[in-house]
Amino acid sequence: MAGRQPPVGVFALQGDVREHLAVLTSLGADARPVRRPEELDEVAGIVIPGGESSVMDKLSRLFGLREPLRQRIAAGMPVYGTCAGLIMLAESVRDGIAGQHTLGGLDIVARRNAFGTQSDSFETELSIPELGEPPVHAVFIRAPVVEEVGSDVTVLARLPGGDIVAVEQGALLATAFHPEIAHEDRFHRRFLAHVAALA
Numbered sequence: 657m658a659g660r661q662p663p664v665g666v667f668a669l670q671g672d673v674r675e676h677l678a679v680l681t682s683l684g685a686d687a688r689p690v691r692r693p694e695e696l697d698e699v700a701g702i703v704i705p706g707g708e709s710s711v712m713d714k715l716s717r718l719f720g721l722r723e724p725l726r727q728r729i730a731a732g733m734p735v736y737g738t739c740a741g742l743i744m745l746a747e748s749v750r751d752g753i754a755g756q757h758t759l760g761g762l763d764i765v766a767r768r769n770a771f772g773t774q775s776d777s778f779e780t781e782l783s784i785p786e787l788g789e790p791p792v793h794a795v796f797i798r799a800p801v802v803e804e805v806g807s808d809v810t811v812l813a814r815l816p817g818g819d820i821v822a823v824e825q826g827a828l829l830a831t832a833f834h835p836e837i838a839h840e841d842r843f844h845r846r847f848l849a850h851v852a853a854l855a
């Protein structure tokens with residue numbers, strides 16, 4: 657796939673940007689950090705990393721990225737959000753800080769920090785039929801869960817208790833966990849396939 661594909665970005669105002677750039681680059685993508693609206697103009701898709709969604713929200717407004725991002729998402733740009741990135745893509749968030757906004761686009765309601773302090777980090781294996789074998793080794797760090805999904809949303813993965821932790825709606829993909837730190841590249845491949853389909 658490599659060079660013939662358009663560049664893709666990683667939202668780089670906050671979060672584990674470097675890890676996502678590394679996975680995308682290892683897959684042959686031309687992957688760049690995006691901090692300014694002009695940088696967003698140059699990419700055909702974007703990954704929103706894990707980090708802290710309330711900070712991402714504030715910085716995206718401060719750097720003038722929020723509105724251009726919302727417009728690109730509305731226009732169909734492929735996006736992959738992990739953890740805080742899933743929250744950013746959610747139409748609405750529960751347990752956000754006062755005044756916290758999301759970008760929206762993905763017809764879900766996410767609950768921030770859904771696992772509380774007792775089990776705020778854990779790892780598990782998730783079987784995800786759309787990705788085939790082997791199961792996904794999923795690392796959860798102060799993770800959200802998806803509490804409601806609209807009718808256009810496909811649920812890709814649930815925890816054994818039923819909590820929804822991976823979803824897809826058109827070219828928008830989101831996971832509550834962190835493949836980028838677990839040697840798992842199938843979600844990034846899926847994101848790049850969404851980008852390639854539109855190129």
Ligand code: GLN
Nearest residue numbers: 706707708709739740798
């Ligand atoms: N708890 C963070 C938030 O609210 C997400 C944590 C993560 O991205 N690992 O944005």
